[in-house]
Amino acid sequence: MFEQELNNYWKTVVDTIQDGVMIVNTEGRIVSVNKAFESITGYPQEEVIGQLCSILDCSTCELVREGGSCHWCVMFERGKLKKQKCTMKRKDGKSVNIVKNASVLEDGEGNVTGAVETLTDITDLIDKEIQIERYKRVLSEEDRYYGMIGASASMQQVFDLISNAAMSAAPAIIYGESGTGKELVAKAIHEGGNRNGRPFVKVNCAALNESLLESELFGHVKGAFTGAHKTREGRFEAASGGDIFLDEIGDLPLSTQVKLLRVLEEKVVERVGDNRPIQTDVRIITATNRDLRQLVQKGSFREDFYYRINVIPIHVPPLRERIGDIPLLSEAFFRHLQVKSGKPIQEISTEALNCLIQYSWPGNVRELKSAFEYAFVSCSGPAILPQHLPREIIKMQTITDFSPISSESLEKIKRQRLVDALRQANGNQSEAARILGISRTSVWNQIKRFDISL
Numbered sequence: 001m002f003e004q005e006l007n008n009y010w011k012t013v014v015d016t017i018q019d020g021v022m023i024v025n026t027e028g029r030i031v032s033v034n035k036a037f038e039s040i041t042g043y044p045q046e047e048v049i050g051q052l053c054s055i056l057d058c059s060t061c062e063l064v065r066e067g068g069s070c071h072w073c074v075m076f077e078r079g080k081l082k083k084q085k086c087t088m089k090r091k092d093g094k095s096v097n098i099v100k101n102a103s104v105l106e107d108g109e110g111n112v113t114g115a116v117e118t119l120t121d122i123t124d125l126i127d128k129e130i131q132i133e134r135y136k137r138v139l140s141e142e143d144r145y146y147g148m149i150g151a152s153a154s155m156q157q158v159f160d161l162i163s164n165a166a167m168s169a170a171p172a173i174i175y176g177e178s179g180t181g182k183e184l185v186a187k188a189i190h191e192g193g194n195r196n197g198r199p200f201v202k203v204n205c206a207a208l209n210e211s212l213l214e215s216e217l218f219g220h221v222k223g224a225f226t227g228a229h230k231t232r233e234g235r236f237e238a239a240s241g242g243d244i245f246l247d248e249i250g251d252l253p254l255s256t257q258v259k260l261l262r263v264l265e266e267k268v269v270e271r272v273g274d275n276r277p278i279q280t281d282v283r284i285i286t287a288t289n290r291d292l293r294q295l296v297q298k299g300s301f302r303e304d305f306y307y308r309i310n311v312i313p314i315h316v317p318p319l320r321e322r323i324g325d326i327p328l329l330s331e332a333f334f335r336h337l338q339v340k341s342g343k344p345i346q347e348i349s350t351e352a353l354n355c356l357i358q359y360s361w362p363g364n365v366r367e368l369k370s371a372f373e374y375a376f377v378s379c380s381g382p383a384i385l386p387q388h389l390p391r392e393i394i395k396m397q398t399i400t401d402f403s404p405i406s407s408e409s410l411e412k413i414k415r416q417r418l419v420d421a422l423r424q425a426n427g428n429q430s431e432a433a434r435i436l437g438i439s440r441t442s443v444w445n446q447i448k449r450f451d452i453s454l
Contacts, residue, residue, distance in 0.1 A: 020119035023105070026076070026112060028053050040098075040121050042091035053117075057089040058100075075102050075115060088119070097123045146188035148181060149329050152322040153435075158185070158314060165312045166192030171264065173249070173309050174287040176316030179366030182287040185316060186245040189285055198242030201235045206248035214256055220272035228273070236269045239282045249309065250290035250301065257305045260284075264308050284309065319361040319368065324414075326357050329365060333372040334384075346382045355386050359393045415450040418443070427454050 014021055020037035024030050030048045038044055041056060054061065075081050081102040087095045102117040145159045165172040166189050174182045183202070190200045208216055211225070219234030235244060246252075252260070263269055264284065268277035286309050295301035319326070334348055352375075361367055371390050379388040386394055418432070422443075425431035429447070433440045447454070 020121075022053065022117045022119065023114060024053050024117070025114045030055075031114065037119065040090075040096060040119055041088065047091075058086050058098075059088070060084055060086040076104060076112065079104055081117075085122075096121060097126045146184070146191055148184050148188065149332050150322065150325045151328060152317075152324050154317040154322050155325060158316060161312070161314045162188045163192060165189045165314065167194075168312065169283055170311040171284045171286070171309045172312040172314060174285070174314045174316060176287070176289060177318045177364055178289050179364035180316040180318060181365055182289075182316055183245070183247065185314060186243075186247075186285045186287060190243045190245075193243075195242045195283065199239045200243050200245065201239035202245045202247065203235050204247045206251040210253045210256065213253070214259065215272050217256070218259070218269045218271055221274045223273065225272070231271070234269065234271065236263065236280050236282055237278060239280075241281055243283045243285055246284065246286045248288060249286040250288040250292055250295060252301075254300070254302060257302045261302070261305045261308060319364045323357055326368070327353060329368055330356055330372070333369050337372055337376045341376050343376060343379070344382065345376065345379055345384060347384070349383045349385050352384045352386050352389060355389055355393055414446070415452070418446050418450065419452060422447075422452070422454070 015035040017034070018036055020040045021032075021034040022030060022037055023032040030051055030053055033043075033045055033048060041048075043055075048055065081100060084100050084102075086098050086100060088098050090096055099120045099122050100117055102115055104112050105114045105116055107113050146162070148155070148159070150156070150158070162185060172186075172189055174185045176182045176185075186202075187200065190196060203213075203216060205213065215225075215228075215232075215234070217234050217236060219232050219237055220228050222228060222231045263280065263282075266277075267280055269280050270277055292301055292306050292310070296303050296306050319329075330348060330353060338345060356368070356371070363370070371393060372384075374390050375384045375388045379385070421432040421435040422429070424435060429443045430440050433443045446452075
């Protein structure tokens with residue numbers, strides 16, 4: 001009687017704890033779960049009892065397939081698992097971040113009868129870590145992120161994509177017009193990942209002809225062609241363990257695309273003039289200002305190669321689509337040149353800033369930086385005025401009929417954007433933050449600053 005009561009008490013205890021508990025037999029079939037398991041995985045008890053535990057699609061599960069139909073987890077060989085981070089698939093298909101502990105179960109004679117596993121949902125913790133990183137970006141001076149500047153929603157989305165790409169070994173491709181900072185994005189992916197202590201090698205595919213490009217990428221042996229006086233390693237070998245950045249990938253010859261496809265699929269390169277494969281561990285990051293889909297349709301870009309490099313696409317917006325970042329970028333370039341030049345220029349006039357905001361910037365951030373370099377040469381007074389800017393910027397100002405944008409007008413624009421986002425989110429500040437691409441703390445601070453009533 002006491003043993004039966006103890007079993008009932010034990011079931012109550014197991015169903016009370018917040019961690020999921022799962023017991024499997026030696027075949028990996030689930031024989032018991034608690035209430036927390038149902039809540040974490042979305043699977044009711046009656047649906048999982050008798051199922052293989054592989055139904056949870058754990059990202060770190062290692063199966064031993066020796067011996068025919070055996071499906072034992074490697075954990076049965078090790079005897080236990082401790083604080084292992086992984087992801088599992090819920091019944092609704094969504095991933096959940098888990099820390100799991102596990103141990104085999106033995107009878108009185110030491111025979112393994114199954115295993116017990118506890119699952120701790122750490123999704124909220126991961127979300128908080130991501131949010132903390134966003135807070136750091138928002139609170140950092142000049143809204144910098146690995147050398148890039150931008151507080152706009154579109155750039156915050158780019159920063160988030162960079163963070164995700166950095167933690168992956170998959171190929172990433174950066175799309176954007178000339179001058180948008182694609183190389184900075186590539187470098188941020190490298191520096192933000194676990195290869196940041198390894199080489200970061202850059203190659204401009206448009207700067208070399210076909211024969212030189214292959215020698216540059218894969219290396220060559222002595223005597224492979226006229227002028228090959230000694231054996232030389234290629235950029236892929238130089239980047240071993242790190243990242244290689246192939247800029248202007250849209251200009252790559254078809255023959256070189258075929259060879260790069262092999263590198264991606266087989267992880268080997270062959271030097272020009274040699275047929276011995278050399279193993280290489282390199283993550284490829286590419287960039288282009290061209291429409292690769294259109295090139296595929298025209299037959300000037302291989303479709304199989306396109307799908308192989310287009311795994312993590314990142315689109316960098318042109319400057320004209322994020323005019324709210326122009327004051328931030330202008331301030332950064334101004335401060336840098338102020339120190340570099342040593343000239344007694346103290347400020348950018350409101351009129352000059354209005355000209356910059358109203359210009360279309362076909363050359364993007366690179367053109368904006370050049371405009372400030374020109375202004376520091378032409379300005380001899382204490383402030384940069386419209387006449388100190390390049391002629392095309394002033395000309396655009398005169399032929400367009402824009403009214404000057406004052407700091408007060410910019411504040412009104414920011415306030416209205418926040419009001420619109422809050423209305424769209426039904427007053428939910430977290431959702432409004434997601435819509436605007438900023439942190440919840442920034443939303444809260446702006447609500448106070450603009451005196452918005454919820």
